[in-house]
Amino acid sequence: MPQMNMVQAINDALRLEMRKNDKVVVLGEDVGKVGGVFRVTAGLFDEFGDDRVIDTPLSEGGIIGAAIGMALYGLVPVPEIQFSDFIFPAYDQIVSELAKFRYRSGGEYVSKLVIRTPVGGGIRGGHYHSQSPESQFIHVAGLKVVCPTNPYDAKGLLLASIRDPDPVLFFEPKRIYRAAKGEVPEGDYTVPLGKASVLKEGKHVTIVSWGAMVYEALAAAEQAGAQGIDCEVIDLRTLWPLDIDTIIASVKKTGRVVIVHEAPKSCGLGGEIVSLINEKAFLHLEAPPARVTGFDTPFPYTLELEYLPLAHRILPQIVETAQY
Amino acid sequence: MTRKKAVAEATPSRPAPPHAEPEGESEAAAHLLELYRQMQTIRRIEEECARSYAQGKIGGFLHLYIGQESVGVGALAALRPDDYVIGTYRDHGLAIAKGMPPRAVMAELYGKVTGCSRGLGGSMHLFDVAHGMLGGYGIVGGHIPLAAGTAFASKYRGDGRVTLCFFGEGSVSIGSFHEALSLAALWKLPCVFICENNEYSMGTPLQRTMSVEDVSQKALAYGMARDRFFARDVLEVEHRIREAVDRARETSEPTLVEVRTYRFRGHSMSDPGKYRTSEEIEAQKKHDPLNRARDQLKTMGKSEDELAKLDAAIEEVVRDAIEHAETSPEPGPEILEETTYSGPFAR
Ligand SMILES: Cc1ncc(C[n+]2csc(CCOP(=O)(O)OP(=O)(O)O)c2C)c(N)n1
Numbered sequence: 001m002p003q004m005n006m007v008q009a010i011n012d013a014l015r016l017e018m019r020k021n022d023k024v025v026v027l028g029e030d031v032g033k034v035g036g037v038f039r040v041t042a043g044l045f046d047e048f049g050d051d052r053v054i055d056t057p058l059s060e061g062g063i064i065g066a067a068i069g070m071a072l073y074g075l076v077p078v079p080e081i082q083f084s085d086f087i088f089p090a091y092d093q094i095v096s097e098l099a100k101f102r103y104r105s106g107g108e109y110v111s112k113l114v115i116r117t118p119v120g121g122g123i124r125g126g127h128y129h130s131q132s133p134e135s136q137f138i139h140v141a142g143l144k145v146v147c148p149t150n151p152y153d154a155k156g157l158l159l160a161s162i163r164d165p166d167p168v169l170f171f172e173p174k175r176i177y178r179a180a181k182g183e184v185p186e187g188d189y190t191v192p193l194g195k196a197s198v199l200k201e202g203k204h205v206t207i208v209s210w211g212a213m214v215y216e217a218l219a220a221a222e223q224a225g226a227q228g229i230d231c232e233v234i235d236l237r238t239l240w241p242l243d244i245d246t247i248i249a250s251v252k253k254t255g256r257v258v259i260v261h262e263a264p265k266s267c268g269l270g271g272e273i274v275s276l277i278n279e280k281a282f283l284h285l286e287a288p289p290a291r292v293t294g295f296d297t298p299f300p301y302t303l304e305l306e307y308l309p310l311a312h313r314i315l316p317q318i319v320e321t322a323q324y
Numbered sequence: 325m326t327r328k329k330a331v332a333e334a335t336p337s338r339p340a341p342p343h344a345e346p347e348g349e350s351e352a353a354a355h356l357l358e359l360y361r362q363m364q365t366i367r368r369i370e371e372e373c374a375r376s377y378a379q380g381k382i383g384g385f386l387h388l389y390i391g392q393e394s395v396g397v398g399a400l401a402a403l404r405p406d407d408y409v410i411g412t413y414r415d416h417g418l419a420i421a422k423g424m425p426p427r428a429v430m431a432e433l434y435g436k437v438t439g440c441s442r443g444l445g446g447s448m449h450l451f452d453v454a455h456g457m458l459g460g461y462g463i464v465g466g467h468i469p470l471a472a473g474t475a476f477a478s479k480y481r482g483d484g485r486v487t488l489c490f491f492g493e494g495s496v497s498i499g500s501f502h503e504a505l506s507l508a509a510l511w512k513l514p515c516v517f518i519c520e521n522n523e524y525s526m527g528t529p530l531q532r533t534m535s536v537e538d539v540s541q542k543a544l545a546y547g548m549a550r551d552r553f554f555a556r557d558v559l560e561v562e563h564r565i566r567e568a569v570d571r572a573r574e575t576s577e578p579t580l581v582e583v584r585t586y587r588f589r590g591h592s593m594s595d596p597g598k599y600r601t602s603e604e605i606e607a608q609k610k611h612d613p614l615n616r617a618r619d620q621l622k623t624m625g626k627s628e629d630e631l632a633k634l635d636a637a638i639e640e641v642v643r644d645a646i647e648h649a650e651t652s653p654e655p656g657p658e659i660l661e662e663t664t665y666s667g668p669f670a671r
Binding site for chain 2: 029030033034037055056057058059060061062085086088089123124125126127128129295296297298300301302303306307
């Protein structure tokens with residue numbers, strides 16, 4: 001099996017689906033000739049030409065709005081937004097139009113598209129190139145939200161996202177674009193949406209995470225293991241719809257849970273997960289569910305490594321939760 | 325100038341308003357020498373920034389202004405010190421031309437607490453209210469409506485200030501640009517919108533992102549005055565921008581100015597720049613505004629010796645700024661509390 005990084009795996013998925021399905025088109029700023037700012041669409045322009053790999057003007061509202069229209073007409077657009085921080089000029093289109101098509105047409109029409117966009121910190125980009133806005137899309141009913149953490153999942157989840165009947169926001173953690181490597185099968189396969197993956201089984205504390213912070217959670221779990229605390233680590237993979245069953249099964253086993261995410265704490269997805277745990281597993285809890293997250297501040301340039309919930313911040317919380 | 329006339333004259337209009345520009349020969353040479361000093365300071369600071377970036381001392385993104393210095397320096401020479409400037413992430417040149425100390429700029433790039441935003445912003449987000457530098461912005465086009473707002477406030481307060489708003493030709497395709505022009509024209513705001521057309525929006529050339537080649541045409545639909553010219557001669561930039569600034573100050577009418585320029589480096593430091601040939605770049609470098617200014621200065625009687633002295637003084641400023649940045653401390657995480665809300669907040 002070929003070794004790939006995240007960028008190559010996503011590229012492979014796009015190429016495969018475009019060969020298979022001529023309704024799939026890619027559009028965005030610099031996605032064509034240049035192959036994308038992170039080179040995720042490299043080579044697609046040469047293979048599929050400029051009517052399927054479309055360089056757009058700098059116009060996020062236009063890109064997403066036009067993609068919605070293309071989808072209404074039966075195409076399957078996969079627009080790229082260069083950084084998820086730049087998605088807000090298109091937020092109106094996504095919230096007001098994209099999310100509501102199935103509902104407003106009485107279930108008859110859907111605007112089927114997949115918005116790909118790099119997310120999160122890790123490249124010292126400061127407050128306009130580092131944010132994790134996933135919960136701002138989860139809060140809008142009608143959108144699915146996906147965030148892979150390794151090349152195998154990235155390819156399989158993207159193929160599943162393109163074939164899923166609903167619009168999907170596909171967040172690609174840029175910190176691990178090239179750092180996360182692994183074996184990726186050639187050819188077609190999918191990883192189902194809505195299914196979390198248990199990366200490590202354990203019996204003392206459940207750690208729930210997604211995106212680049214999954215690697216920090218794994219590192220902290222290993223360090224906790226050295227202290228005799230056996231952690232179970234769950235990678236959500238699909239953020240919405242949430243695989244709450246996997247989380248609840250784990251929490252019923254451990255009675256203790258730490259949620260780790262890069263986004264600010266308040267109103268982050270972690271808060272929703274805690275609420276669901278309280279609703280569904282309250283009597284199984286041995287400790288208050290805890291969160292280790294980014295701060296409730298803009299994403300800082302200089303203090304990036306303080307802001308991110310890295311292993312050295314996760315470990316003390318694991319210990320505290322285990323000993324509660 | 326009536327609006328109608330200004331619209332009709334896309335290619336204006338001489339001579340310069342006599343009050344504004346230097347008259348005597350030595351005065352003219354001294355003035356150009358000052359503009360050259362600013363351009364050369366910016367160029368040298370940025371060359372050193374590129375070095376520091378390669379060494380990992382500056383992080384994130386670094387967008388150099390090299391090749392475009394005559395736009396910022398020429399335009400800002402037409403301003404009063406209390407006028408406002410607002411721009412993009414390509415902001416080092418504007419910041420220095422607006423009078424921000426090179427030390428504060430360099431320290432900000434290094435993420436140090438002595439930087440203009442205490443190291444929280446970095447290269448793309450320079451900010452200094454005291455110098456009327458209302459910031460570099462990383463969301464393309466996001467700052468353009470803000471310029472309409474500052475111009476509105478100047479008009480409201482009657483303080484005679486003008487706002488200069490800079491952006492690239494790529495920004496002209498995003499909605500906020502059009503919303504800003506619409507408001508500025510409707511409300512007759514003292515604002516000059518300066519589109520620095522360097523021919524590329526990241527890796528995409530202008531003809532593949534716009535249906536017209538003349539960006540200044542975008543003013544027509546708003547009934548706004550417009551102008552369009554090359555930035556090769558810093559004095560020409562100053563002179564043409566002054567016309568727009570005077571129009572803003574005297575009759576409170578906005579102008580869209582397309583200044584045609586070229587960046588000699590990549591979009592940012594991480595851009596391999598494969599979309600341009602080296603022949604194209606070399607041909608453009610023949611129009612380097614710094615060489616032009618140097619030649620003009622010599623024609624005006626400045627000796628090689630005098631220029632070398634000035635260059636040496638600039639080297640000292642650059643060296644001092646870097647040393648200051650390298651020896652300053654980073655901010656601690658406690659700084660985030662007071663810079664997010666005015667009161668305590670929950671983490
Ligand atoms: C809303 C938004 N979309 C995309 C980007 C990414 N981006 C940053 S600069 C740029 C190109 C802008 O080109 P132009 O306006 O011509 O300015 P230049 O960089 O040439 O000075 C792009 C696409 C962004 N920062 N913000």
